[in-house]
């Protein structure tokens with residue numbers, strides 16, 4: 168028999184307590200908190216002893232069942248801050264993405280509260296909808312503004328060493344506090360108190376004192392409207408560094424954009440990347456669920472929305488994603504989250520019933536499934552991808568969306584597949600692996616994960632994949648190359664180099680397929696995030712003449 172609780176001597180009722188779970192959660196009752204109490208220090212010691220005891224019990228019993236699990240719930244710390252701090256640490260260590268939380272308050276990597284408990288040594292009360300919204304907003308915003316926030320934190324630290332040697336959790340708590348005060352404009356003294364408490368409970372009293380000192384200096388700067396800001400002067404590199412700090416992007420990206428887009432356009436792009444992302448939804452007509460049905464549901468949910476001006480099945484939303492997730496519309500396959508910029512790539516493919524379409528880098532299937540809806544049950548989308556897990560998602564979603572009768576999946580590296588396959592297709596879509604520089608508003612952490620060196624590797628992969636994809640196009644058929652990047656070297660330059668290697672292909676101007684405002688001088692499709700209020704994407708349509 169496993170013990171129901173593990174107890175230690177009671178000391179301070181305010182801080183932390185051990186709760187008897189007794190399966191209370193499982194049967195929907197509130198946990199009984201008549202439990203044993205500890206101070207923060209005791210809690211930490213206790214956590215260690217609990218961990219080793221739990222490990223022994225686990226090894227003895229094989230597993231620790233829910234009935235016997237001991238939870239420590241801290242009601243003093245604000246849940247959204249504790250969850251945000253831990254999530255930010257996980258993102259920085261590469262164990263999580265800054266994407267949407269799902270309806271259970273879980274992140275992409277599993278149970279959020281489990282991570283909080285393992286990292287901080289206690290749980291908080293469960294997250295309510297408001298907390299979830301705050302976690303999404305704070306995590307996304309803190310990551311986007313990281314470079315700028317760190318610049319300010321450093322300027323308020325005693326010396327550079329204090330900043331450099333700061334423990335990771337303490338730095339995340341400070342970033343959260345700075346973001347809440349500067350960007351969310353929350354009441355400053357409440358922010359100070361809450362973050363000081365989190366630092367004290369999760370780390371130690373000294374850490375709380377440090378957070379208190381630095382955040383109070385920030386409040387004074389805010390009150391006198393005198394935040395420091397780097398001067399934009401000097402040579403190109405120095406100017407790019409200053410702009411990179413002010414708009415919180417890596418220096419190499421800023422330099423690249425100033426070179427290709429000009430300074431004003433680069434600034435507009437960075438401002439767009441720092442905004443809360445907007446989303447669009449595609450009604451799944453393959454399931455008989457039209458845009459009018461989607462609009463009805465959004466009205467019922469009171470989610471503000473706007474019809475897409477470019478695509479018949481699409482609706483734009485700015486807020487309310489949590490409500491949509493909770494409504495089950497996505498889980499039931501009635502609609503999908505798909506950006507209009509990606510939808511227009513499918514328009515450029517121009518799929519027709521009866522055609523054989525090869526989607527070369529298809530997973531997780533956003534474009535493949537949309538392509539399939541145009542076939543009306545006749546023809547085939549062959550979806551190839553090298554990533555088995557992502558391809559499994561594609562296959563399951565095809566069933567959920569009821570287009571599985573026209574979708575076949577093939578797990579392979581495209582370069583190997585093209586060598587072994589002699590079948591030619593009417594349309595071949597290569598939605599190539601790319602830097603993702605067009606989707607930085609949605610992927611808040613991506614800007615910090617991309618390196619300049621990645622670009623060279625990506626470009627040679629894109630060339631190889633283009634060569635492979637082109638070998639599977641029928642004479643007279645179309646090859647569509649697309650990316651979710653705004654980078655010329657991944658886009659126009661890849662096509663120019665491909666056409667030199669493959670004179671049997673010619674450009675088919677995108678004008679015939681997508682609105683004129685998305686067509687470049689050379690006849691390619693390109694969406695501009697700041698101008699079109701959607702992700703940045705590129706696509707070229709090429710016809711095989713022989």
Ligand SMILES: C[S@@+](CC[C@H](N)C(=O)[O-])C[C@H]1O[C@@H](n2cnc3c(N)ncnc32)[C@H](O)[C@@H]1O
Nearest residue numbers: 528529530531532533534552553554580581598
């Ligand atoms: C931009 S994503 C594709 C997104 C997809 N088209 C959609 O709309 O959901 C690029 C995909 O290329 C795949 N990939 C990368 N290298 C590949 C290769 N050598 N052969 C086949 N697929 C590859 C990745 O696994 C990834 O799923």
